[in-house]
Amino acid sequence: MACTAPKKVCIVGSGNWGSAIAKIVGTNALRQKHIDDRVTMYVYEEMINGKKLTEIINEQHENVKYLPGHKLPPNVVAVPDVVDAAKDADILVFVIPHQFIRTLCSTLLGKIKPNAIALSLIKGFDRAEGGGIDLISHIITRHLKIPCAVLMGANLANEVADENFCETTIGCKDVRFGPLLRDIIQTDYFRVVVVDDEDTVEVCGALKNIVACGAGFVDGLGLGDNTKAAVIRLGLMEMVKFVDVFYPGGKLSTFFESCGVADLITTCYGGRNRKVSEAFVKTGKSIKELEDEMLNGQKLQGPFTAEEVNYMLKNKSMEDKFPLFTAIHKICTGQLRPAGFIDCIRNHPEHMVKNPETESI
Numbered sequence: 001m002a003c004t005a006p007k008k009v010c011i012v013g014s015g016n017w018g019s020a021i022a023k024i025v026g027t028n029a030l031r032q033k034h035i036d037d038r039v040t041m042y043v044y045e046e047m048i049n050g051k052k053l054t055e056i057i058n059e060q061h062e063n064v065k066y067l068p069g070h071k072l073p074p075n076v077v078a079v080p081d082v083v084d085a086a087k088d089a090d091i092l093v094f095v096i097p098h099q100f101i102r103t104l105c106s107t108l109l110g111k112i113k114p115n116a117i118a119l120s121l122i123k124g125f126d127r128a129e130g131g132g133i134d135l136i137s138h139i140i141t142r143h144l145k146i147p148c149a150v151l152m153g154a155n156l157a158n159e160v161a162d163e164n165f166c167e168t169t170i171g172c173k174d175v176r177f178g179p180l181l182r183d184i185i186q187t188d189y190f191r192v193v194v195v196d197d198e199d200t201v202e203v204c205g206a207l208k209n210i211v212a213c214g215a216g217f218v219d220g221l222g223l224g225d226n227t228k229a230a231v232i233r234l235g236l237m238e239m240v241k242f243v244d245v246f247y248p249g250g251k252l253s254t255f256f257e258s259c260g261v262a263d264l265i266t267t268c269y270g271g272r273n274r275k276v277s278e279a280f281v282k283t284g285k286s287i288k289e290l291e292d293e294m295l296n297g298q299k300l301q302g303p304f305t306a307e308e309v310n311y312m313l314k315n316k317s318m319e320d321k322f323p324l325f326t327a328i329h330k331i332c333t334g335q336l337r338p339a340g341f342i343d344c345i346r347n348h349p350e351h352m353v354k355n356p357e358t359e360s361i
Helices: 016-031 053-060 082-086 098-108 136-144 157-161 178-185 198-221 224-246 252-256 258-269 272-283 287-294 301-315 323-332 338-345
Strands: 007-012 035-042 076-079 091-094 117-120 125-127 133-135 148-152 166-171 190-195
Touching: 007 016, 007 082, 007 178, 016 035, 016 076, 016 157, 016 178, 035 082, 053 076, 076 082, 082 098, 091 178, 098 125, 098 136, 117 136, 117 178, 125 136, 125 301, 133 136, 133 198, 133 301, 136 148, 136 198, 148 178, 148 198, 148 258, 166 178, 166 198, 166 258, 178 190, 198 224, 198 252, 198 258, 198 272, 198 301, 198 323, 198 338, 224 252, 224 258, 224 323, 224 338, 252 258, 258 272, 272 287, 272 301, 301 323, 323 338
Parallel strands: 007 035, 007 091, 035 076, 091 117, 117 148, 166 190
Antiparallel strands: 125 133, 148 166
């Protein structure tokens, strides 16, 4: 990355969030000399009213399907072939549904610059072989043999596209790359903090979806804001403990960045995991039925993540140490009625009397 030529950026993905980020990156590319003006965006080709989506984006500078009403900078070029979009890029910004990442990486292997770097905006885990979780950034690094940083935060895509002020967190282990990644992402309304605690940043982005399901159950049960606040706090404590057990070496301070407590709050008051979980309680319909009705076939991250986390907790006989995560998994899978949710966390380990002499700071 030491050469002086402007860095070329490719956005791998063009959904709601991908298009919002393309708007930012495209604008920054025009303003900064060390970033190449032309930003490619890989677009899965679709026909919209008889016309190719890539053609619409390149002619109208708007993703009319996934981010209607927002103009993209004219230097953002939609490309329907991922290899063609990514082959010259120095920076690959991944923002696709997590289930496509392995296939996409196998398509790109050997077709990208060997010294390229990646930035993953993909929230959620993938399923590891044999069960448990695999971090998306680890999959990208393993398959493409390039370093991969992560970006997570309280960043609802439409609000970012509307240019409402918000913050985000980039987790990047390599100090050489952090400033460059911040340069392509940061704006007056989208403020970036770079930390080196990469895994914690990414794990926060997935675990908060489990807690959001719990917040939705509270809403569905009509239990009020005090109860929801308790669920959010206990959820945060379990997130901290989970990182401590499974990804040791993480920093407590990372949970106070946008990727941690801020994203947790946003997701527990907005977002689809909360919304569908509320409907789950009120209607009695299955998660699958509600996904089909409310999300046009998209999948919820919360129940899937809860299942994989539960697998890991079972393997360590630690389900009782994570009663919130465990109860949410059981409710999502029909092993527990939603009405029993609060009973499961009433005697949370956080509520047990602690001995000050044995407590460390």
